[in-house]
Structures are given as C-alpha cells and as structure tokens.
Amino acid sequence: xxxPTTVKILTFHSEKCKGCLECEKACSKVHFKSxxxxxxxxxxxxxxxxxxxxxxCNQRGLCLDMCPVGALTRRKNGVVLLDKNICIxxxxxxxxxxxxxxxxSDVQIEPFxxxxxxxxxxxxxxxxxxxTERPIQMIKEVVYHNYKQGV
Amino acid sequence: xxxxxxxxxxxxxxxxxxxSWDVAKLKSAHKILAEYSYKKGSVERGFANRTLYVNLSxxxxxEKPVTDDMKKRFTGGRGxxxxxxxxxxKPTTRWNSEENELLITTxxxxxxxxxxxxxxxxxxxxxxxxxxxxxxxxxxxFGPYLKFAGFDAVEIQGKAKKDVIIVIDGEQGKIIIETAPxxxxxxxxxxxxxxxxxxxxxxxxxxxxxxxxxxGKGAENSFWGCLNFSFYDIRRKVPRxxxxxxxxxxxxxxxKKMNALVVKVEKFDGVSNHPADPVALAEVGTTLHKEIxxxxxxxxxxxxxxxxxxxxxxxxxxxxxxxxxxxxxxxxASKIYSPKFYELFTKIIPDxxxxxxxxxxxxxxDGYTVMTGPYKGEKVTVDGPEYETIGxxxxxxxxDPLWIxxxxxxxxxxxxxxxxxxxxxxxxxxxxxxGILNKERCDGLELCxxxxxxxxxxxxxxxxxxxxxxxxxASKGVRRMKDWIHKNGWGxxxxxxxxxxxxxxxxxxxxxxxxxxxxxxxxxxxLKGPQHDSLQRFLSMxxxx
Numbered sequence: 001x002x003x004p005t006t007v008k009i010l011t012f013h014s015e016k017c018k019g020c021l022e023c024e025k026a027c028s029k030v031h032f033k034s035x036x037x038x039x040x041x042x043x044x045x046x047x048x049x050x051x052x053x054x055x056x057c058n059q060r061g062l063c064l065d066m067c068p069v070g071a072l073t074r075r076k077n078g079v080v081l082l083d084k085n086i087c088i089x090x091x092x093x094x095x096x097x098x099x100x101x102x103x104x105s106d107v108q109i110e111p112f113x114x115x116x117x118x119x120x121x122x123x124x125x126x127x128x129x130x131x132t133e134r135p136i137q138m139i140k141e142v143v144y145h146n147y148k149q150g151v
Numbered sequence: 152x153x154x155x156x157x158x159x160x161x162x163x164x165x166x167x168x169x170x171s172w173d174v175a176k177l178k179s180a181h182k183i184l185a186e187y188s189y190k191k192g193s194v195e196r197g198f199a200n201r202t203l204y205v206n207l208s209x210x211x212x213x214e215k216p217v218t219d220d221m222k223k224r225f226t227g228g229r230g231x232x233x234x235x236x237x238x239x240x241k242p243t244t245r246w247n248s249e250e251n252e253l254l255i256t257t258x259x260x261x262x263x264x265x266x267x268x269x270x271x272x273x274x275x276x277x278x279x280x281x282x283x284x285x286x287x288x289x290x291x292x293f294g295p296y297l298k299f300a301g302f303d304a305v306e307i308q309g310k311a312k313k314d315v316i317i318v319i320d321g322e323q324g325k326i327i328i329e330t331a332p333x334x335x336x337x338x339x340x341x342x343x344x345x346x347x348x349x350x351x352x353x354x355x356x357x358x359x360x361x362x363x364x365x366x367g368k369g370a371e372n373s374f375w376g377c378l379n380f381s382f383y384d385i386r387r388k389v390p391r392x393x394x395x396x397x398x399x400x401x402x403x404x405x406x407k408k409m410n411a412l413v414v415k416v417e418k419f420d421g422v423s424n425h426p427a428d429p430v431a432l433a434e435v436g437t438t439l440h441k442e443i444x445x446x447x448x449x450x451x452x453x454x455x456x457x458x459x460x461x462x463x464x465x466x467x468x469x470x471x472x473x474x475x476x477x478x479x480x481x482x483x484a485s486k487i488y489s490p491k492f493y494e495l496f497t498k499i500i501p502d503x504x505x506x507x508x509x510x511x512x513x514x515x516x517d518g519y520t521v522m523t524g525p526y527k528g529e530k531v532t533v534d535g536p537e538y539e540t541i542g543x544x545x546x547x548x549x550x551d552p553l554w555i556x557x558x559x560x561x562x563x564x565x566x567x568x569x570x571x572x573x574x575x576x577x578x579x580x581x582x583x584x585x586g587i588l589n590k591e592r593c594d595g596l597e598l599c600x601x602x603x604x605x606x607x608x609x610x611x612x613x614x615x616x617x618x619x620x621x622x623x624x625a626s627k628g629v630r631r632m633k634d635w636i637h638k639n640g641w642g643x644x645x646x647x648x649x650x651x652x653x654x655x656x657x658x659x660x661x662x663x664x665x666x667x668x669x670x671x672x673x674x675x676x677x678l679k680g681p682q683h684d685s686l687q688r689f690l691s692m693x694x695x696x
Contacts, residue, residue, distance in 0.1 A: 003159075064159075065500065065501060066501055066509070067501070068501055068503060068506040068507060069356075069359065069385070069506060070160045070355075070356070070385050070386075073159065073160070074159065086356070087420070087421070088264050088419065088420055088421050088506050088507070089264055089265065089420055089421015089422065089433070089507075090264035090265055090421065090436075090506050090507025091264075091265050091421075091433055091436050091437045091440060091507065092440055092501070092507050092509045094437050094440065095436075095437045095438075095439070095440020095441045095443070095444055095509065096440060096441075096444045096509065104433060104437065106430045109420065109421035109422050109429060109433065110420075110421065
C-alpha cells in the first residue's frame with residue numbers, strides 16, 4: 001500500500017492576525033453547520049497578552065493508535081480523519097492528544113478535528129492563515145510530553 | 152524506531168500461525184434445540200430492564216423483568232447476580248446440581264466507553280472448590296454487548312446432554328441454543344472459530360461485534376476452570392481473552408456441557424447505554440484520560456506493562472510469594488521484573504479490553520512460539536501475563552519469563568485459573584521437597600520447585616483427561632490434596648495442613664500476607680474465599696478502624 005509522504009497543515013502568521021475569529025466561524029460551519037465558532041470550531045485563536053496563537057491539529061497522527069475501533073485513519077492526502085459512523089465516542093483521542101487539538105462539542109458524543117479543508121484560510125480577511133505542504137516524517141518527530149496543553 | 156501512527160491498522164502483523172476453518176461445514180453440523188425471538192429494546196440510563204433466563208435441561212428460554220425495586224436494592228452486577236441466584240437455588244444445591252446457575256451480570260455503568268474500566272461484567276455461581284457462591288469480575292466485550300443486545304444479565308440453569316452453544320443475537324433479536332459437535336474445546340481455537348462463524352460479514356469490524364465466552368478441556372477435568380471472555384482485536388486480527396478465573400466457574404460451565412456463549416450486537420455508539428448526562432460523563436472521562444496520559448508513566452506504568460509492574464513492588468516489600476509462600480522476596484526475582492516482560496510485549500498498539508479503557512492493562516505477547524504440548528511449534532498471541540500469573544509462577548519458582556508466558560498460554564487455552572493452579576502446584580512442590588510426595592506418588596511427575604516442564608506436563612495431562620490418582624486429586628486443588636495425603640497417612644499432619652495455603656477450599660491469590668494482619672484476616676474472612684478483590688473491602692475497613 002502506498003503511504004502518503006506529505007500532508008497539508010495550517011501555518012499561522014500571527015503578526016497579520018487581528019483577532020476577528022472569522023476562521024473559527026468558518027470552521028464551525030464545516031463541522032456543525034453553525035457559525036458559532038468557539039467550542040464548535042477545530043481551529044482556535046487565543047490572545048496571549050499581545051500575540052495571537054493558533055491551536056489546531058498538526059496531523060501528527062498520535063491519535064491513530066489510540067482509537068480502539070479504527071475510526072481514525074490517515075487518508076491518501078495525509079490528513080488524519082475521524083469517521084463518525086465508526087467512532088464509539090470513547091474520548092481516548094481527546095484525552096491523549098498532546099496538543100489538545102482533538103475537540104469535543106457538547107452537541108455530539110463523537111469528537112472532531114481539523115481536516116485541512118482550508119475553509120478558515122479562505123475566510124481570513126487578513127491572510128494570516130496558510131495551508132503548507134509538509135513531509136509527514138518531520139511532523140512525527142515531535143517530543144511527546146514537551147507540549148503545552150491546548151484550549 | 153517506530154513512530155506512533157505510522158502503521159495503518161490493516162498492516163499490523165502478529166506473525167501468528169494462521170488457521171483456516173471451514174466454518175460453513177462446522178455450522179451445518181449444528182442442530183437447533185431451541186429458538187426464542189425477543190423484541191429489541193433500548194437501554195435506559197444504564198439498564199436494559201430485563202434479564203435472560205436459559206434452562207439447558209428443558210431448553211426453555213424466557214425474559215425476566217428488572218423492577219425498580221430490584222434496581223434500588225441491588226444496583227446491578229453482583230447484586231443482581233446474588234438476587235437471581237438466591238431465587239433459583241435451594242439450601243441443598245451443590246456446584247454440580249441441576250439447579251445451580253451460572254450468571255453473567257452487568258451494572259448500570261457497564262458499556263460506558265468514555266470512562267476507563269467500564270467494560271466489566273460479573274460472573275457468579277456455586278463454586279466447586281468452596282461449595283459456596285463465588286463471584287468474579289472480568290473484562291472483555293461480553294458484558295457491554297449483553298447489555299446492548301438487550302439484557303442486564305444472563306442466567307443459565309440446568310445441564311445439556313451434549314455440547315451446546317447459546318447464541319444471543321442482538322442483530323436479529325434471537326436467542327438460540329444449538330449443538331456444537333465438531334468445534335474445538337480449547338479457547339484460543341474455539342473463540343477464533345466462533346468469532347468467524349457468527350460475525351455477520353467477513354470483515355474485522357463485523358468480527359469486533361462478536362464476543363465469545365468459553366472454557367477449555369482443563370476446566371472440564373479440574374476444579375480450577377475459568378471463563379474466557381473474548382474481545383476481537385482489529386489490529387492483531389485475533390480474538391483475545393480476559394479471564395473470570397477464581398472459584399472454578401469454568402468447571403461449572405463445562406459441567407453444564409456448555410461449549411460457548413456467544414453474543415453479537417448490531418451496532419453501538421458512545422451513548423448506547425443512555426446515561427442521564429452524557430456531556431458530564433464525557434468530561435469526567437476525558438479528564439481521567441488526560442491524567443492517565445500525564446501520570447501513568449511515572450506511577451504504575453499500566454499502559455506499558457499492565458499489572459506486571461507490581462512484581463518489583465511486591466519483591467521490595469517482601470510480599471512476592473516465592474516457593475509456596477515461604478519467602479516474600481527472592482534473589483532471582485529481578486529476572487521477572489516488569490521490564491523483562493516489557494521486552495516481550497507488543498508495543499504501540501492500544502491494549503484495552505473494552506473500548507476507551509486507556510489504562511489498558513491487558514498486554515499481549517504476539518507471535519509466541521509454543522514450547523510444549525499439543526500446540527508445540529505454533530505461533531500464538533498470549534494475553535498477559537498479569538501480576539497474579541507472574542506471582543503464581545514465582546510461587547513455583549519459575550524465573551524465566553518465557554516459561555511464565557508458556558504457563559499463561561496453556562492455563563488460558565485449557566481454561567484453568569492461573570492463581571489456583573500456581574498456588575496448588577507450589578504446595579505440591581513443597582510436599583515433594585519434604586518427601587511427603589514423590590515421583591511415584593505423583594504419577595511420575597518430578598515436582599521440584601522450578602520444574603516448569605513437569606508443571607506443563609501436569610496441565611497437558613489434565614487436559615487429556617488423565618485418570619491417574621494423583622492427577623485427579625491434584626486437579627481439585629489444595630484442600631482435596633491435603634485430605635488425600637491425610638488419608639494415606641503420609642508425613643506430619645501439621646506440616647501438611649499448614650503448608651497448603653487455602654481457606655474454605657479456595658487457594659490464596661498471590662500475595663504473602665505476613666506483613667499485614669488486616670490482610671490475613673481479610674483472606675480468611677472474605678465470603679467467597681481468599682481473593683484479593685474481596686479483600687480490599689477488609690483492608691479499607693482496617694484503615695477506618
């Protein structure tokens with residue numbers, strides 16, 4: 001089987017961000033058909049004093065090994081995808097994600113995550129978001145516990 | 152180095168010997184003895200609100216309601232089990248009586264996927280070892296699937312004339328009792344056959360929706376029978392097993408001529424047992440997952456080595472049973488510390504025995520080459536060893552992890568309890584060392600401490616149904632062996648009595664009790680016999696007092 005070698009992940013140019021949160025709204029439209037943003041969005045923008053930060057999945061795929069039923073798979077384009085029909089809502093991936101990028105909304109038991117669809121990139125009026133192609137091997141070389149928790 | 156998430160599920164390899172069964176042919180030999188259709192219901196706040204009753208003597212199948220009063224009084228699990236058993240048996244009922252029941256019950260939390268440890272079910276019956284009610288809790292998929300198929304408990308009464316399988320088909324809403332003339336008896340093969348046979352499709356996802364309860368040949372011929380609860384692993388592509396070990400429940404199972412109990416579900420999700428507040432449950436569960444992620448590696452290391460981490464702790468505190476509880480630690484014990492087993496365990500695969508249990512204490516050795524007996528040379532997946540099994544082996548003075556795995560494999564597949572077997576063998580070995588037993592009295596077995604070959608040979612003989620006098624007494628445990636030695640007038644009566652570590656007829660589990668009076672009292676006073684899960688209540692009581 002051919003394994004994907006690269007994946008598109010989101011890159012954030014924090015200096016351009018104005019904090020309008022259009023990206024969150026666009027994301028929650030993709031996942032929940034609502035423009036609430038916040039807890040219904042896979043991408044989250046927070047402000048730390050003066051600098052904006054982005055919290056989103058880096059497609060590293062640690063969660064793939066957590067899933068007991070195989071609902072999480074790496075697709076041909078390298079993106080890690082959760083199949084809601086297979087998911088049994090155990091939240092193991094949510095709890096074990098080192099960067100807190102696997103998210104859970106109160107409206108459904110199954111978690112959701114960034115699928116690199118680019119909706120947020122298109123929604124950003126400041127062009128602060130960008131989808132860049134990265135080798136998967138490089139993403140994987142992340143030290144497990146040096147990560148800070150996400151939101 | 153292998154990074155996480157690098158190997159897609161389909162590409163995991165165990166290296167096990169592949170079996171191919173002609174499942175259709177096996178199934179065509181089945182004869183349906185009874186069939187019962189039921190209306191599929193839903194689980195409400197953790198209760199399916201009915202239990203299933205099967206009588207194998209009369210081939211009756213019926214539903215019993217679960218009343219609000221029953222829920223209030225007995226909660227579920229062991230409570231339900233004791234109530235149902237109380238209603239069905241008489242003071243004269245013994246383990247092999249017609250009216251003795253085997254129960255598998257679940258509690259309201261059973262089947263929760265968000266909270267680690269929620270896949271447990273309780274098994275109850277009158278034990279052949281103690282002649283009193285014994286209960287065991289066990290993981291695996293059976294309990295949750297029983298609930299999702301529509302029942303809080305299943306009770307099996309009576310005895311079949313020939314080997315039978317009971318199928319609880321949650322997909323079609325049917326209970327079927329059918330004969331199983333050509334199936335294997337030993338678990339590692341039987342659960343493979345039946346998982347394949349009853350899965351609705353030939354896919355791993357469909358196989359994962361089937362769970363099989365079985366016991367093996369050893370359960371039939373000893374008082375140490377355990378129940379093996381299967382759970383299909385989509386990565387290893389084998390049904391793995393967890394055991395309800397203590398008290399000889401597998402012996403009762405085989406005495407009823409049960410070959411297997413199969414349950415199948417149509418579908419389930421994270422809220423299948425309909426909790427009152429799923430949002431709060433998911434939050435609490437996620438918090439626990441996070442704590443396990445951050446802390447387990449510094450505390451118990453359960454995710455890496457399971458309960459095996461206890462070996463070094465017990466050894467350090469002088470509690471690791473060695474040579475029939477004569478010592479609490481041993482110079483060679485470092486050979487069986489958890490890092491040694493970590494080398495053998497297959498890594499980077501989630502091991503939980505129920506979906507979402509991230510503590511994942513169930514470990515496996517994949518592609519293990521069997522060294523003795525009828526399956527010699529085959530490569531198999533061995534579940535475990537867990538602490539009790541390692542403790543049982545140190546009790547017999549086995550200091551080679553591979554022999555411990557071998558002992559574990561055969562105990563599991565023959566359906567005998569590793570704890571009772573280990574403790575009993577350790578006692579026979581001590582008697583052998585004192586000359587009270589010898590090669591002639593032991594039917595040619597040289598039972599010196601550490602002789603793993605002889606122990607495995609003993610297990611194979613039990614499984615073959617050897618009728619030798621020693622084998623048939625020894626396979627019934629320490630109590631019967633003491634009586635047999637007394638009857639023959641061998642050795643000093645006090646030594647014979649004191650060296651055999653049992654109470655009420657059940658062998659002690661693998662902790663040396665000398666360090667704690669509460670533990671000694673606990674083992675002696677537990678209702679079902681000396682077992683650590685009942686003991687904990689006494690320990691906590693001693694802390695309060």
